[in-house]
Amino acid sequence: MFFHVVLTSECNLQCRYCFGESLEDFDEDFSGIDVDYSLPKKANYDFSLLAQLCKHDPDCVLTFYGGEPLLCANEIRQIMDLAKPRHFMIQTNGLLLDRLEPEYVNRFHTILVSLDGDEELTDYYRGKGTFRKVIENVKRIAHKGFRGELIARMTVMEQTDIYKQVRRLLSNKEFKFSSVHWQLNAGFWGNDYARRNFKRWSETSYIPGVARLAQFWVDQMETQGTVLRLYPLLGVAHSLLHNESSLLRCGGGWINYAIQTDGYIIPCPTMWGMKKYYSGHIAQTNPLEPKKIFVGAPCTECDVLCVCGGRCLYANVTNRWNKEAYAEVCCTVKGLINAMKTKLPRINKLIDEGKVQLNDFEFMKYNGCEIIP
Ligand code: SF4
Ligand code: SF4
Numbered sequence: 001m002f003f004h005v006v007l008t009s010e011c012n013l014q015c016r017y018c019f020g021e022s023l024e025d026f027d028e029d030f031s032g033i034d035v036d037y038s039l040p041k042k043a044n045y046d047f048s049l050l051a052q053l054c055k056h057d058p059d060c061v062l063t064f065y066g067g068e069p070l071l072c073a074n075e076i077r078q079i080m081d082l083a084k085p086r087h088f089m090i091q092t093n094g095l096l097l098d099r100l101e102p103e104y105v106n107r108f109h110t111i112l113v114s115l116d117g118d119e120e121l122t123d124y125y126r127g128k129g130t131f132r133k134v135i136e137n138v139k140r141i142a143h144k145g146f147r148g149e150l151i152a153r154m155t156v157m158e159q160t161d162i163y164k165q166v167r168r169l170l171s172n173k174e175f176k177f178s179s180v181h182w183q184l185n186a187g188f189w190g191n192d193y194a195r196r197n198f199k200r201w202s203e204t205s206y207i208p209g210v211a212r213l214a215q216f217w218v219d220q221m222e223t224q225g226t227v228l229r230l231y232p233l234l235g236v237a238h239s240l241l242h243n244e245s246s247l248l249r250c251g252g253g254w255i256n257y258a259i260q261t262d263g264y265i266i267p268c269p270t271m272w273g274m275k276k277y278y279s280g281h282i283a284q285t286n287p288l289e290p291k292k293i294f295v296g297a298p299c300t301e302c303d304v305l306c307v308c309g310g311r312c313l314y315a316n317v318t319n320r321w322n323k324e325a326y327a328e329v330c331c332t333v334k335g336l337i338n339a340m341k342t343k344l345p346r347i348n349k350l351i352d353e354g355k356v357q358l359n360d361f362e363f364m365k366y367n368g369c370e371i372i373p
Contacts, residue, residue, distance in 0.1 A: 117165025
């Protein structure tokens, strides 16, 4: 099992697609779902319960999450001193990575750090100076011995040229990322769609950009013998190569859960306070058996469900975007799947020729990369 340990709801940034949107989001209609808005700001349960959870499931993976989890560096140290999961991971905006000593940082299997592309775009979305500070910190942790996987995690919306920005992260002079994931800001807020230009952008920029990226990705296999860890491409290609179908690819609600600040277990950190979806409490629940929950319509009637997996449980159950808007997001999913299907014969040929190996496409599933953006 994978658990996001939500340490705090507070954050030290005010990003446009998160803080900015929350200021505009007056619509509290979550499809009639009752939300508890009075959760503690910081985790307030006994952390020895996390150690017990890891004893029940020695294969479990704990991922520190927030808000910004490094605002709780002390709690991270306490938990890492107490609990023995198979792996620790963290999703962070990267600004405070220098607060944690190498003896802790170097124990992370994976660090997902939020960067949206180059300096100009990252600072536009996330605030001036953010890019520089994060790059300084990732260089610093690499210098101090971090050898785990460092994934640049992009949030993507209309100002993003996906092809250009992924390439910028891969070729950044000061720190070249070899692992990149991106997630669309789509379907998360109540009233943003009407004032945005999502349809035009997705049709004219994003979907063609993903196809171009797929071409670049396979070119790299051919010319460099490298399968870059561009997670949306990697995850879909892996499934097509193995002819495997997938449940929700982030694992939310069936293998990947979150422990909110009061200890209740929820299917995904975005579903905090949604009492209807509580799957028990860390003090009581057998960690191997939290309640399972799966996506409903329209995904259940969709002809690409076995590859897509349903994209996002939160978007599916809350219906923050209407049917037409949801369908536009689905067009981006189909664009990604088509891009990969088109490339599959060439990838198979490269494997046959020994330019790349089938196991170059392996990755740790449910590592915080949702695969379907
Ligand atoms: S493409 Fe859309 S409708 Fe189909 S499974 Fe994915 S999210 Fe659901
Ligand atoms: S895709 Fe949706 S359900 Fe899955 S982790 Fe992301 S926000 Fe949660």
